[in-house]
């Protein structure tokens with residue numbers, strides 16, 4: 001769809017770029033000529049992705065960083081700037097989420113998600129934006145949201161609240177920073193199954209039968225190349241007047257049936273939830289064992 005050299009000269013950081021949607025976008029940006037940085041909490045996962053990208057002829061570097069910690073973000077951004085100059089783009093992709101009845105959440109459970117999505121996305125956008133303003137660089141930010149920002153996310157309330165906040169950050173800063181040439185846009189993907197998300201959103205289910213794909217007007221989940229194309233279009237030069245927008249890419253499921261988990265999860269019993277919680281916790285534990293920060 002795009003010229004192979006479309007993103008040459010761009011330097012883009014993708015948070016959570018070691019796996020899932022972040023890896024897809026980072027790999028695509030590198031394929032189109034960008035120098036890519038990825039960050040996350042699991043250094044070995046990041047290193048594997050960097051190897052895949054560089055083996056394919058791209059340029060990528062990894063930083064272990066927990067975006068919940070603003071000082072760690074500032075150190076990482078300083079290192080990236082010192083490594084080869086300013087970033088030109090940021091993708092707020094890192095997220096945390098798990099399905100749970102809200103009555104069973106603890107404050108710590110709420111914070112585990114909101115500190116990554118709500119606070120972390122702000123910290124890193126602020127860290128890049130303040131440097132861009134100071135250095136007169138027309139940076140571009142893309143945030144990965146969900147369609148729940150429009151109609152709510154029952155059983156994923158901390159994520160829905162946090163992503164709705166990032167949606168408003170996108171609109172607010174598009175206006176406030178437009179005079180500096182800085183653009184902020186967002187993508188609200190529907191069902192693009194990835195291991196990390198589906199272990200926590202549809203544990204024990206095949207992605208093709210998951211709650212989000214059934215009833216989709218297009219009768220299928222999203223294909224990664226479709227998401228990669230949108231993320232490339234928004235990051236590339238040529239649509240500099242496009243800012244403050246959140247674009248859904250979901251086969252129209254949120255228009256047809258809400259696109260959230262209400263119908264499939266509202267009928268579950270407490271016993272069902274006990275089993276789901278156990279499955280999610282074992283995925284969390286397996287990921288945690290690989291964390292380096």
Ligand code: HXC
Nearest residue numbers: 095096097098100106108109112146190196197277280284
């Ligand atoms: C209830 C749970 C729980 C569960 C964890 N907790 N899992 N509560 N039900 N299933 C609670 C814990 O009991 C604890 O509270 C608190 O959450 C923190 O747990 P930790 O494991 O210590 O947290 P932490 O190590 O910080 O891990 C963060 C995490 C984890 C969010 C819980 O899932 C994570 O790191 N995820 C990253 C990857 C990810 O989630 N990807 C999916 C993104 S999908 P107490 O009080 O008990 O100590 C997405 C939207 C997709 O964002 C949209 C698609 C349509």
